[in-house]
Amino acid sequence: MKKIIFPTDFSREAVQALPIASQLARQLAATLHLIHVLPPTPAGFSPFLLDADTQYLQTMGEVEQLFDAVLQLPCLQNLMVQTHVVFGSDPTDLLEDARFADADLLIVASTGASGWKEVLTGSNAEHLIRRARMPILVLKNPSPYLSVKTIVFASDFEGHYDTSVDLVQTLLDGFDYPTVHLLFVNTLSHFIPSSKIKPRMETFAARYCLGGSILNQLDEFDVEAALLAFAREKKADLIVLGTHGWRGLRHLLQGSLAEDVANHAPIPVLILPLRWQPKTKVESDTDTSIIQPES
Structure with a gap:
């Protein structure tokens, strides 16, 4: 076991699941890779080039600040952790990134989906399950320790x-x-x-x-x-x-x-x-x- 990947949108659910991801990384002596999927510029949005560059730098700066805050969490101390940004319109786009193709485990936080949302789109966890070629651990409202x-x-x-x-x-x-x-x-x-x-x-x-x-x-x-x-x-x-x-x-x-x-x-x-x-x-x-x- 060498590589565990953990997609995060920095939501409460993702932060809540992080202690278990870190627990398993320690237990399995693996490196924990935190991945944020950053959406591209919305379709039909054509700002001036200078504005686009400014927006990109600002967004990347915000993501770096969020990663810096996450890395200060006690559960990640003295653990091998790497952070990544993947550009894509859907969380499943991270599965197309060659850096994560050899991952041993994908851990994902989920709130689930219900009603018409489940029928029409499903949850992000469902989409990852459908496309992933590595084991996936789905966590929903987890306790701090597994x-x-x-x-x-x-x-x-x-x-x-x-x-x-x-x-x-x-x-x-x-x-x-x-x-x-x-x-x-x-x-x-x-x-x-x-x-x-x-x-x-x-x-x-x-x-x-x-x-x-x-x-x-x-x-x-x-x-x-x-x-x-x-x-x-x-x-x-x-x-x-x-x-x-x-x-x-x-x-x-x-x-x-x-x-x-x-x-x-x-x-x-x-x-x-x-x-x-x-x-x-x-x-x-x-x-x-x-x-x-x-x-």
């Missing part, structure tokens, strides 16, 4: 987490091996017999060194509601989910469980990028059940 004693790892246990599960193992080590609940939610529309789910979960646990985990299966109508209720019942401190990062028409038709949970969960949610392992022809011929991916 204590993880119970984790709910929800999945259909078909995706491959080979590129991201190392982070889960590192977190387990750092938090003195919390209780891990592996959770599969069975629905009427995508029903899978228990005789198939349990072996699949056991194989998953063995493959990713989660052998001490507790296996759980729920039969419910809605995956998100069941997951959030289960996490609440177990008093979970962290939810872990995988996402394929689907966009475009496929995303509109199927949505994303990871985005919805991150948007609505009151506790931290860790989103892991994964790749889908398609069935072989033999598996397809012998297994007629319909598999519901995580996202």
Whole structure:
């Protein structure tokens, strides 16, 4: 673990999440990169060149002052911290910056979204989840310190987490091996017999060194509601989910469980990028059940 990136708009929510970002940077011996995405000149706005230069220098000066104030926070003292400004119209533009392509973890503060805002635009966290290729930790109204004693790892246990599960193992080590609940939610529309789910979960646990985990299966109508209720019942401190990062028409038709949970969960949610392992022809011929991916 070498690089953690943390986008900030200097809002109260971002400042509130910063202690946890710094905690994890210390715990994982990583450099914390604070990133502010600065919008370009609004479309249709054509000031004189001198005015544009003045406005640019003034804005950059204000951003530097804000970064200077943030760097004085107690949680960042004696920590490897770098500050960056990315020019873009959307927070997700930071993902196009080559400086952050190799980041090990993206931590984002979120207030969530609801109603028509969620349907039409979603939250910035949702957009980052959809486009990021590194694990994302979404924090909403976090406490100053992250204590993880119970984790709910929800999945259909078909995706491959080979590129991201190392982070889960590192977190387990750092938090003195919390209780891990592996959770599969069975629905009427995508029903899978228990005789198939349990072996699949056991194989998953063995493959990713989660052998001490507790296996759980729920039969419910809605995956998100069941997951959030289960996490609440177990008093979970962290939810872990995988996402394929689907966009475009496929995303509109199927949505994303990871985005919805991150948007609505009151506790931290860790989103892991994964790749889908398609069935072989033999598996397809012998297994007629319909598999519901995580996202």
